[in-house]
Amino acid sequence: MALSVYSWKRYWGSRTARLDLSDSGYLSDPETDALVAPMGLGVQVNRNSRPSVHWVSTSLLSSLTTMLLEDLAKGTALRCPCGQLFVSNAYQARYHSKQCRWRFEKHKQRHPDED
């Protein structure tokens, strides 16, 4: 039997800890959860005395992480083949920079048999 080694990121917890499967039956990412933990909802009353709900935070990092998660959910946050995350409204966007596009297109040109 061949031994397979996967480069998956692993998280450890105690055997008595309760597993949180509230993310559609999947384990939630503890690092992302820790980043967005300071986020909360707040109510703001506008000029017309109408209340509206807004995200509030005491941490810029948690605000940026929440914005990225919203962009991922909307599909405007993309992952370049190099692994870099970027945000674009262009439907044809695939690369995070011109240099990256040139690099991967040159690679595809030199190795047309690869996917």
Ligand SMILES: [Zn+2]
């Ligand atoms: Zn890239």
